[in-house]
Amino acid sequence: MPGKSVLIVGAGPTGLTLALDLLRRGISCRLIEAAETPFTGSRGKGLQPRTLEIFDNLGIIEPILAAGGLYPKMRIHLGPLSIRMGSLGSSKPATESIPYPNLWMVPQSRTEAILRERLHALGGRVEFNCAITNVQQSQDSVDATFSNGETMQVDYLVGCDGGRSTVRKMLGLKLEGEAIDEKPMIVADVEIDSLDRSDWHIWPFVKGGAIGLCPLPNTSLFQLTAKAEAVGEDVEGVVLKATGHRIECVTWRSIYQPAVRMVNRYRVGRVFLAGDAAHVHPPAGGQGLNTGVQDAYNLGWKLAHVLRGGPDSLLDSYQSERLPIAAAVLGLSKRLHQTRSIKRGDATNQLALHYRSSSLSSGNALGTLLPGDRMPDVRFDDGSRLFDHLRGPRASEVATIGGQRILIRPDGYIAHIGVKHFGEYAGEPTQAIEGTVSLQSRR
Incomplete structure (x- = not known):
């Protein structure tokens, strides 16, 4: 592979997002996946508002919205009675600053398919049935060996290969943390005979643990969740007895142990971990x-900048920014799992996550906005959206009515607020967006 390049190991949502971001920035990358075929299940079905904004920037928001829907309300079945409860997601109207305010349900396999379609449009592809077997790195490059005996040399390697990550093991890193449930869970995609698709159905008092059946949008399937021990090998029989509804077929299933675990390093030399x-x-x-x-x-943008000649030290900010975020999000996930609360509010939408303490954030507060915050959307006098102008590979500057200037990183977070016109960011030209905005009270 000629020129500067990145090897991405793992073609789930994380690896696909990274490949897309690199390709649109003109960076050569290779995306490999050990599985023989694309993932077919619904596992990660909830897309948070901040992720929807990223998918907007990557140019795939329309098919993502078309493929999904709002989370349904939950219906609790108690013998002959049933009670309709609230939803895990909200149904708020879009605002000027938050164009995608609600949790959006899309089966993970469909999200991945949409990302792959966009990858193909940019000239990339996923190499399935290609496993990595060895990684060696020097000061200047990374050498990778694959299961077919092929070798290749790249500038950087990113392990996006899931909880059982081969790359992580090769680095000698461990997932530290704890299991938060004594017994494993089963999640499966099933077709159910004559079950109403308008609600997420839960039978809470089944022997061995609750059974849930959530309708998956734009499919004929429900996502089944239950204690693995409760259903055993006879999923169909247990569900029929508990719910009165017959499983017509099971299209995908997986057993997992609920846990909160993370590494203590995101980078080892020229190798990174993500997802x-x-x-x-x-x-x-x-x-x-x-x-x-x-x-x-x-x-993505940091790798691209360094591969175009920027300082390698920029890549250290990946760990310093993302590791605290992961720790905070893991704590939130643990609390939600233990409390079983359906009242989430804005706690899970990831819009308030920030990089205020980052070395890449500087300047003054502007109303409630601080350097390191997510930049909210806004409409200009000509009707265009700020997010439309931000779509692309560069940092941007926008002027406010009060005379301040906001420097926006390529990933949509605020790098600097002040009166200075930067002209460039991290050594590369910024795009100056015409027009002024008022942001004193927007988040």
């Missing part, structure tokens, strides 16, 4: 997939 390779979450709160996508989005 579940660096942190594993219980499904409560829908944080795992989303945190991985945002890992990739933080790392």
Whole structure:
């Protein structure tokens, strides 16, 4: 592979997001996946508002919205009675500053398919049935060996290969943390005979633990969740007895142990970890997939800048910014799992996550906005959205009505607030967005 390049190991949402971001910035990358075929299940079905903003920037928001829907309300079945409760997600109207305010349900396999389609449009592809077997690195490069005996040399390698990450093991790093449930869970995609699809159905008092059946949008499937021990090998029989509804077929299933674990380093030399390779979450709160996508989005522009000649020290900010985020999100996921609360509010939407303490953040406060915060959307007098102007590979500057200037990083976070016109950021030209905005009270 000629020129500067990156090897991405693992083609789930994290690896696909990173590959997309690098390709649109003109960086050569290779994306490999040990599995023989694409993932077919619904596992990470909840897309948080901040992730939707990233998908908007990557140019895939329309198919993502078309593929999904709002979270349904929960219906609790108590013998012959049933009670309709609230939803895990909100149904707020979009605002000027927050165009995607709600948790959006899309089966993970469909999210990955949309990301792959965009990758193909940019000239990239996923190499399936390609496993990494060895990694060696020097001061200047990384040498990788694959299961077919092929070798290649790249500038950087990123392990996005999940909770059982081969790359992480090769680095000698461990996922530290704890299991937060004594017994494993089963999650499966099933077709159910004559069950109403308008609600997320829960039978809380089944022997061995509750059974949940959540309708998956734009499919004929429900996502089944239950204690693995409660259903055993006879999933169909247990569900029929507990719910009165027959499973017609099971299209995918997985057993997992709810846990909160993470590594203590995101970088070892020229090798990085992202997504579940660096942190594993219980499904409560829908944080795992989303945190991985945002890992990739933080790392992508930094790798691109360094590969175009920027200082390698910029890559150290990936760990210093993302590791505290992962720790905080893991704590939130643990609390939600233990309390079983459906009242989430804004705690899980990831819009308030920030890099205020980062070495890349400087300047003054502007109303409630601080350097390191997510830049909110805003409309200009000509009707255009700020987010439309931010779509692309460069940092941007926008002027406020009060005479302040906001420097926005390529990943949409505020680098600096002040009166200075930067002209460039990290050694590269910024785009100056015409027009002025008022942001005193927007978040």
